[in-house]
Amino acid sequence: MNNPEPDPNVEKKCPQCGAALPPGALEGLCPACLLKQGASAETATQGETMAFEPPKLEELAKLFPQLEILELIGKGGMGAVYKARQPALDRMVALKILPPQVAAAPGFSERFGREARALAKLNHPNIVGIYDFGQVGGLAYFLMEYVDGLNLRQVQRAGKLAPSEALKIVPQICEALQFAHDEGIVHRDIKPENILLDKKGRVKIADFGIAKIMGREAQYSLTETRSAIGTPQYMAPEQIEKPQTVDHRADIFSLGVVFYEMLTGELPLGKFGPPSSTARSLRVDVRLDDVVLRALEKEPERRYQQASQVKTAVETISSTPGSSSSAPADAEAYRASIAAQDYLLKISDCLSRGWALVRSDFWPIIGINALTLVLLWAVGAFPLSFGGKGLPGSSILSTLLYGPLMGGLYYSYLKRIRGEKVNVETAFLGFGPRFVQLLLGSLVSFCLIAVGFLCLILPGIYLLVCWAYAIPLIIDKGIDFWPAMSISRQMVRKHWWKNGLLLLVLGVMHFVGFLLFGVGIFFLAPIATAALMYAYQDMFGSAVAPAATGPSGTQVFPSEKPGSLLKPAFIGVAALVFLLLLVSMFAGVRHQHARREQSQRAAASAAHKATVAHARAVAERVQAEAEVSASTFGPVQERVLSGGINFKTGKSIPLPEPPASQDQDIDRAIISSLRKAELLGIDAYTVADEARLFAAGGTTFVPVTSAGWDGVTAEEVSTIVTNLHAGDEPVVVLEPTDQPQLAAFQTRDGSSGLLELAPTNREPGLRVRYKLVATQLKASVSGRQMHDALDDRLQAARLMTLTNQRDKAFVAIATDAAKAGDVEIATSALHEISNGATRENSAEQAVTLLARKGLRRDALNLAQEISNQTTRNRVLEELAKAKSQ
């Protein structure tokens, strides 16, 4: 039917549908039918492919002349397996024929060849070896090692699998898997049917990589028979969901499923419980739960990453005793056996051995111990005394956790002592099953010891020593807590004092360690604990309590687990915790120190403040007394001006015409108060005085709004004036207004008074009148009183501590003394001033005042004492000038 000649005369019709066939096209096929076929849904053609008929023996014999085909031993989606004999080599072989649909798949041959070659490299005692492969007569075949035995499925069905046997099988599977994975080959179809057990009990895994050869299509096509793809229950989730991401960890999952099935007889489907909890598995070690469950993790990252890891885990478990699944150890039998024995307890020996043990594996031991201690401390019970047992009265939580924590710790020490490999992961493995017992043990013994302490202490101590070994017994021998306590007591009583001494020594070690800033305890506690464990070992031996059965262990090769990150991380964490404690301790000490200092300083400053306040009060009182004498105004001076004055600048507001009168002088004087005035030698109030009085820059004015000219008293003026602070310029521009203006003023030399400006009838005109506060009145106070007052002030000022205030006070005293003419006090005050510049100024002022008072001689003497040459010269000059006036 190829390439028909185009013959326009003959209409070709399709035999099926009768449609006209286009000549020369479609290789003679009918388009209609093709379309119809194309449009038809993918009908189930399973009926056709399902029946994979294994070739008959005769057929095979024809195809394989070099073999004696004996019988068909297996049939499934992966093909058919025949038992055959290879006469040339006189050995039995297995011939596996792959289903034709596999062989017919595109790209098959290439894949087949490549995979088969890779598989042939898998030369391992636990892997079924490949002898030959090829394609003949459209059939693909493998020639393999013949395994005389059963597969795992058959064994399970026959019910002949015990958990202990399972524990022997799994490591072999792991070895095979690891070997293959290292070669880059993933099995992808681990299931009981593929795990063969020969008559010698050796495990052989078959069909490695077959799944890969079958190709992607075989696996993913859901219309193909189920058996063509991997059995789904054993497939890892990613094999079904994301097949491209499948790697060797899928095998580990399948292994987990197989393992689970071996232990429990059921498949881990849906929500399943750990193996130890399913009904059938009374004899499953609970430690296997973790292993199985981890292998069954849905995420590949969370599983074991290497088959060898599974192997190590399983072997570790099978080699260590102490499984809770066993019947509780027969305590009585043990007691009987041990009671008869005596022992020798050498304290120093235990200590030195303990030290040797710690030194041998220093940092891990320190780390584990530190972690335990920190945990205990964190829950509120820092072991304070004997042998690691805390005094009762700590928090409930610590009491509860103490037993299990210490039990695990003791157990790890015991393992080390006995030369068993301990790593971080397995350090606390043993205590899981005995958790309840440990908890009860610690709780009960704590309570009873507490009671003992309450009753006059001695019974408490007795019990404490007696039960020192209860916890190790619980965890090591698997004995329940009450018998453990009793056995411990029995043995201790034989040498109670020795044990007591031992515990005392250990307690002292703990205490000393604690004293050394808590650092020491991390180093001494392990030694103490190790010593205790050596003592325990001597007393109770390492014999396992009878009737405690565990799975018969296989040979343990303590292999280094590849890349265990936990160990360094653990040590790192322990070191960190340790450092934190150290730091916090130092910080605490420093904090204490700082606080103390602070309180001290507070007290000091408080005292200081009190002193200052006192001094000031005294000074003020004195001052007040000095001034309390009534003050009055002096005579009123009055002038009338025809203009305004700016007292700040001294400038006048222009006058239309200076009146011709005697008053003119004053006017001029006032107006011209730009000039600096001579301030010396004021004896009487003269016009000249006024001029000086209102010298520019020397007088400060404070407006007074209350009362009136007659209403304001001299005292008020004084008060206002004394309230003026240096630097303030409450200056007033007094200008003629309609209303009279009042202002209190103070001149540079200290005179104060009241000023009034009022308009006059005369236009323009300004009436100025002022009256000075009479300072003479102060002089009316008897000189003696004045002197005493000043003296008191001097005393008070000497009490002050703050220099600034002191100096100010002395300046004021000096000034007042000078004003009062009390040279003695003035001089003393001046001498007390600490600040040089202040002293100079004050001295100058005092000299001036004295001179003004007429005490020229004293002024001169005082002036002589001024150290600063410039100032002295100036002062003397002025004095001289005054004199010459």
Next chain:
Amino acid sequence: MNAPATTQKLGADDIFATTHWTVVLKAGQGSAPEAHAALEELCRTYWYPLYAYVRRQTSSHEDAQDLTQAFFARFLEKNYLEHLSSDKGRFRAFLLASLKHFLANEWDKSRRLKRGGGVANLPLDWQGADTRYVHEPADQLSPDKLYDRAWAVTLLENVITRLRQEAVDEGKTQLFDELKAFLMADKARVPYGEAAGKVGMNESAVRVAVHRLRKRYRELLRREIQQTLSNPAQVEEELQALFAAFAQ
């Protein structure tokens, strides 16, 4: 780690998220090179039905050739995509609509396109087309139906060619030739035994081979059709439409 899987010869046949036609449609007015290439590819594949249609309308081969060529030149300028408001879901329909539009509005029957003028022509086998056309049975079919049938045949030819090529690559040419007839036939009627004898294979092997072939054929067919659709889910509809072209 694991040996890399064989890259399937037909790896490129993984269903694109975009078909040729969707690429074109997406490009729209922009002149993305992929769009242009896709459009050219489509035209290159399905030009014969167009020619057949045109040939039906015109009397001479030269005219038909001119017209078709002019149309493609115009079409490939891609202005048609935005001018026509017709449904752009199927390339087949769209192409025909464009052609009709062209014939009605732009082609002045009196004019002839200057040979070799300006536009790069698609290298099409005009002579072969003509021969083929001529040899097709004369019929009373409407031009549209003729177009559809020609389209279907073109389509199927492509698919079969591909299948054959695959078989050749696998080294199973003879098998293919023997079995290709079974692509059409009902399951029940396939003489498996006979075929088995011819190819020297086990009968069940033959069954399986036939099954696989059919499956593959269907896959390729669908893929091919999807290239001309904007919505790949409309394959079934298109198939029905094509099948209907053969109904009497």
